[in-house]
Amino acid sequence: MICPKCGYQNSDDAGQCSHCNYKFQFGHNFNDPGHMMFISPGQSKKSKIAVMVFFSVMIVLLLLMIVSWLKSI
Numbered sequence: 731m732i733c734p735k736c737g738y739q740n741s742d743d744a745g746q747c748s749h750c751n752y753k754f755q756f757g758h759n760f761n762d763p764g765h766m767m768f769i770s771p772g773q774s775k776k777s778k779i780a781v782m783v784f785f786s787v788m789i790v791l792l793l794l795m796i797v798s799w800l801k802s803i
């Protein structure tokens with residue numbers, strides 16, 4: 731854990747800087763939400779694309795069914 735205030739290298743589980751006593755408010759939790767936020771938009775984008783592809787395939791299939799039904803009449 732490098733102190734963001736003075737740059738002093740503390741141990742990774744240090745709660746505060748042993749050089750300037752700056753409290754590491756975020757600690758390890760700072761990386762996890764950022765990591766989650768980095769992943770989740772991509773996943774939601776992918777799922778949105780998947781939903782769009784699914785619906786477009788369904789519409790095409792529906793159109794093909796309607797066309798074949800009209801031809802059979």
Ligand SMILES: [Zn+2]
Nearest residue numbers: 733736747750
């Ligand atoms: Zn410090």
